[in-house]
Each structure stands twice: as C-alpha cells, then as structure tokens.
Amino acid sequence: MIARPESSAFAQQTAKPRVPFRVPSVDEIKDSTYRAAAVRGRAILLATRDSLPRNVGNSLRCASCHLDGGLRRDAMPWVGAFARFPQYRARSGKVDLIEDRINDCFRRSMNGRALDPAGKDMRDIVTYFAFLSSGTPVGAETEGQGLPRLEPLTGDPARGAGVFAVTCSRCHGVSGQGTALAPPLWGPRSYNLGAGMARINTAASFIHAVMPFDRALQLTAQQAFDVATYVNTRPRPDFAAKVRDWPRGGKPDDADYHVLPTH
Ligand code: HEC
Ligand code: HEC
Known part of the structure; x- marks a missing residue:
C-alpha cells in the first residue's frame, strides 16, 4: 500500500500551492553565462566523482539515487526542489538553505566532504537547481516530488x-x-x-x-x-556527526542510531 504525499493530513493542513511536474529545457536559458553555470552544475551532478574527487568519498554519483539525472518523477527528482528552500528540517533542527541540503548529501550519501557554500561548484549546482524550478512558485509542492x-x-x-x-x-x-x-x-x-x-x-x-x-x-x-x-x-x-541529528526531537523510527538528548 502506498501513502502518496497528496493524501497526507499534513499536505491538506498546509494547503501549499501544487504545480505539475515539468522539466524545463536548457534551451530556455537566454543568458549565456547563466546557461554555462547551469550546464556545469548538471555535469557535476552526473559525474560527481570525476568533477569533485576531494568531496566524494565513495563510488556513487548524485544521480545514483536521483534517477535520470534528477529529472524522473517519483524518484526524488530535483525538479521543483529549489522552490521548497529555505525549509525547516527536523534532522538538522534549523532552517536549511538548499546549500545545506546539498552538503548533507555530500557528507552522508556520498560519504564525502561539504562544498564551500560560497564557491563556484556550489554556485553552479544551485544555479542548475534554480533553473529546474523555473516557473515554480516559492514554497510550492511539485507533483512527483520525493518518493511514493x-x-x-x-x-x-x-x-x-x-x-x-x-x-x-x-x-x-x-x-x-x-x-x-x-x-x-x-x-x-x-x-x-x-x-x-x-x-x-x-x-x-x-x-x-x-x-x-x-x-x-x-x-x-x-x-x-x-x-x-x-x-x-x-x-x-x-x-x-549523526549523534547530533534531530536536536529538537522527532527522530523517525527507522533512523536506527543513537542521538544525543534534545539539545
Ligand atoms: C545514496 C542515495 C543518494 C545520493 C547518492 C544522493 N542523494 Fe540527495 N537525497 C537522497 C535522499 C534519500 C533524499 C531525501 C528524499 C526524500 O526524503 O524525499 C535526498 C534529497 C536531496 C535533495 C532535496 C530534495 C527535495 O525534494 O527536497 C537534494 C537537493 C539532494 N538530495 C541533492 C543531492 C546532491 C547534490 C547529491 C550529490 C552530491 C545527492 N543528492 C546524492 C539520497 C541521495
Ligand atoms: C539492471 C541493473 C540493476 C538491477 C537488477 C538493480 N539495480 Fe539498483 N541501480 C542500478 C543502477 C544503474 C543504479 C544507479 C543509477 C544511475 O547512476 O543512473 C542503481 C541504483 C540503486 C540504488 C541507489 C544507489 C546505491 O548504489 O546505493 C539502490 C539502493 C539500489 N539500486 C538498489 C537495488 C536493489 C535492492 C535491487 C534489487 C531489488 C536493484 N537495485 C536492482 C541498476 C540496477
């Protein structure tokens, strides 16, 4: 049985705007400098280890889990994700910027090291993510986001x-x-x-x-x-550093590790 996000009481209570899943084409980008940044950001996500060997500590690439380069609905797509940040996340216990979310996947999913949030690599990845939210209102939910x-x-x-x-x-x-x-x-x-x-x-x-x-x-x-x-x-x-997760509580049952008491 699949609990789809749209059927959850939470989605109904918050009544956020909801937009259809749409993958924009890089041809839509008029400015050549913006397009170059977005294209470079996409290249990092598809060949993460070759692009950033110092930041990747395993044999995965970002697209190993975000399938079809993050463009496939119901497979944790990046389409529309930028529009949902900044966002309060219980695991960090604070409002996260999309840079924080990206670095979470670098440190955990990629078993590696965080990018400099102000550096060119992060700038290009964020540019590509912003582009993938073109036309999506700030705070909106996107059909097919996350996983069923x-x-x-x-x-x-x-x-x-x-x-x-x-x-x-x-x-x-x-x-x-x-x-x-x-x-x-x-x-x-x-x-x-x-x-x-x-x-x-x-x-x-x-x-x-x-x-x-x-x-x-x-x-x-x-x-x-x-x-x-x-x-x-x-x-x-x-x-x-996982012991410092969920500092304000709310650890889900399937996070099978010890964390410090709420701090
Ligand atoms: C081992 C699998 C895995 C890899 C590899 C991975 N991620 Fe993730 N990522 C996840 C999971 C799981 C989530 C949470 C999805 C959810 O709960 O809906 C996530 C969420 C995200 C989000 C937030 C998406 C949203 O809809 O809010 C972004 C952005 C993201 N990842 C970027 C990256 C980047 C950039 C990389 C490479 C540095 C990467 N991920 C590598 C598993 C992975
Ligand atoms: C036909 C080949 C194939 C089969 C069979 C397959 N996978 Fe995968 N799997 C992939 C590929 C390819 C990727 C990465 C996609 C990419 O990089 O674009 C992947 C990614 C994954 C990931 C996320 C990345 C990672 O390595 O942790 C998980 C988890 C996963 N598969 C689990 C499974 C499980 C469990 C099964 C069996 C039920 C399975 N796969 C069967 C090809 C396969």
Missing part, C-alpha cells in the same frame, strides 16, 4: 538475502560491491550510516518504486522491505 512512500512493514534480512541474490546481484554484484552496471549497495564505497538511504523505510520505498532498474515495480512491498533490511544491515561507513 510505502506503509512501514517489518523486513526479514534472511528473506531479503534471497531477493538480493535473485533480483539485484546481477547488476550490483554478488557482495553488493557494485559492478560496471550499477553502484555499490554496501561496503566502504557506499553511502554512510547517516544517509537517508540508510533508513529502511526510505530504502524500501526507493527500491519498490525504481528497482530493479530495468524492470521496476515487480517486487511486493514485503520483498522491498526484506531486501532493504538486508542491504541496510550490511557494513557501511560510519558518520560520527
């Missing part, structure tokens, strides 16, 4: 190992280490323990919606939770 969220189920890692062997290993490798076809799912070259993907509900919803890459939506919700539980109980890099 599954209702939580209890996963069984032993059953998940079976799903992995049958359905995932042909691309991600028999020990999850990645191959030329797909990036690592665990081990030292994968996302770290502080990443959103390290949470079972997020991973299960992602896997159910978009994996296997060539034939999505063939797993049942239970199989998605089983394989997500298997993947996320394998070893992966730590993220020591």
Whole structure:
C-alpha cells in the first residue's frame, strides 16, 4: 500500500500551492553565462566523482539515487526542489538553505566532504537547481516530488538475502560491491550510516518504486522491505556527526542510531 504525499493530513493542513511536474529545457536559458553555470552544475551532478574527487568519498554519483539525472518523477527528482528552500528540517533542527541540503548529501550519501557554500561548484549546482524550478512558485509542492512512500512493514534480512541474490546481484554484484552496471549497495564505497538511504523505510520505498532498474515495480512491498533490511544491515561507513541529528526531537523510527538528548 502506498501513502502518496497528496493524501497526507499534513499536505491538506498546509494547503501549499501544487504545480505539475515539468522539466524545463536548457534551451530556455537566454543568458549565456547563466546557461554555462547551469550546464556545469548538471555535469557535476552526473559525474560527481570525476568533477569533485576531494568531496566524494565513495563510488556513487548524485544521480545514483536521483534517477535520470534528477529529472524522473517519483524518484526524488530535483525538479521543483529549489522552490521548497529555505525549509525547516527536523534532522538538522534549523532552517536549511538548499546549500545545506546539498552538503548533507555530500557528507552522508556520498560519504564525502561539504562544498564551500560560497564557491563556484556550489554556485553552479544551485544555479542548475534554480533553473529546474523555473516557473515554480516559492514554497510550492511539485507533483512527483520525493518518493511514493510505502506503509512501514517489518523486513526479514534472511528473506531479503534471497531477493538480493535473485533480483539485484546481477547488476550490483554478488557482495553488493557494485559492478560496471550499477553502484555499490554496501561496503566502504557506499553511502554512510547517516544517509537517508540508510533508513529502511526510505530504502524500501526507493527500491519498490525504481528497482530493479530495468524492470521496476515487480517486487511486493514485503520483498522491498526484506531486501532493504538486508542491504541496510550490511557494513557501511560510519558518520560520527549523526549523534547530533534531530536536536529538537522527532527522530523517525527507522533512523536506527543513537542521538544525543534534545539539545
Ligand atoms: C545514496 C542515495 C543518494 C545520493 C547518492 C544522493 N542523494 Fe540527495 N537525497 C537522497 C535522499 C534519500 C533524499 C531525501 C528524499 C526524500 O526524503 O524525499 C535526498 C534529497 C536531496 C535533495 C532535496 C530534495 C527535495 O525534494 O527536497 C537534494 C537537493 C539532494 N538530495 C541533492 C543531492 C546532491 C547534490 C547529491 C550529490 C552530491 C545527492 N543528492 C546524492 C539520497 C541521495
Ligand atoms: C539492471 C541493473 C540493476 C538491477 C537488477 C538493480 N539495480 Fe539498483 N541501480 C542500478 C543502477 C544503474 C543504479 C544507479 C543509477 C544511475 O547512476 O543512473 C542503481 C541504483 C540503486 C540504488 C541507489 C544507489 C546505491 O548504489 O546505493 C539502490 C539502493 C539500489 N539500486 C538498489 C537495488 C536493489 C535492492 C535491487 C534489487 C531489488 C536493484 N537495485 C536492482 C541498476 C540496477
């Protein structure tokens, strides 16, 4: 069963404007300097490690999880995301700028180091994200944003190992280490323990919606939770600063780590 964001009580209470999903074309950009910045930002997101080796600590690229270069609806698209920032986020306990959100994915999903928020690399990525929100009112929700969220189920890692062997290993490798076809799912070259993907509900919803890459939506919700539980109980890099997450409380049940008391 899928709990779509539009059906949530929260979405109804806040009654934010909602816009259709539309991918703008870079040909729409008239100014050549703006276009060059946006195109360079997009190149970083597609070839993150080659572009910024000092900031990436694993074998993923930004588009490993934000599929089709962040242009696919229901696969955590970047289309419309810029318009939702600045945004209060419970994990940081403060109002985050989009630069903060980008650096969260650098430090956690990419197991790497934050970009200088005032530097050219961040400027170009933010320019591309702003462009992907062209025409979207500030604060608006975009159809197809985030992921279709599954209702939580209890996963069984032993059953998940079976799903992995049958359905995932042909691309991600028999020990999850990645191959030329797909990036690592665990081990030292994968996302770290502080990443959103390290949470079972997020991973299960992602896997159910978009994996296997060539034939999505063939797993049942239970199989998605089983394989997500298997993947996320394998070893992966730590993220020591995770103890300071959710400083004002509100830690979700599937964030399976200790945090300091509200501070
Ligand atoms: C391991 C998977 C993974 C990788 C790799 C990754 N992200 Fe993310 N990203 C996520 C998850 C999970 C979320 C939260 C999505 C949600 O809850 O709807 C997210 C959210 C975001 C958001 C906010 C989107 C929104 O709709 O509010 C931005 C912006 C973002 N990521 C940028 C990046 C950038 C830039 C990179 C590369 C430096 C990157 N991500 C790499 C998993 C990943
Ligand atoms: C046909 C090959 C293929 C199969 C089979 C497949 N994947 Fe993937 N998967 C990919 C590719 C390719 C990407 C990265 C997409 C990109 O870089 O554009 C990916 C990305 C991912 C990611 C996010 C990035 C990372 O490495 O953590 C997860 C999680 C994931 N797959 C899980 C699974 C699971 C679980 C299964 C089995 C149910 C599965 N995949 C089956 C090709 C595949």
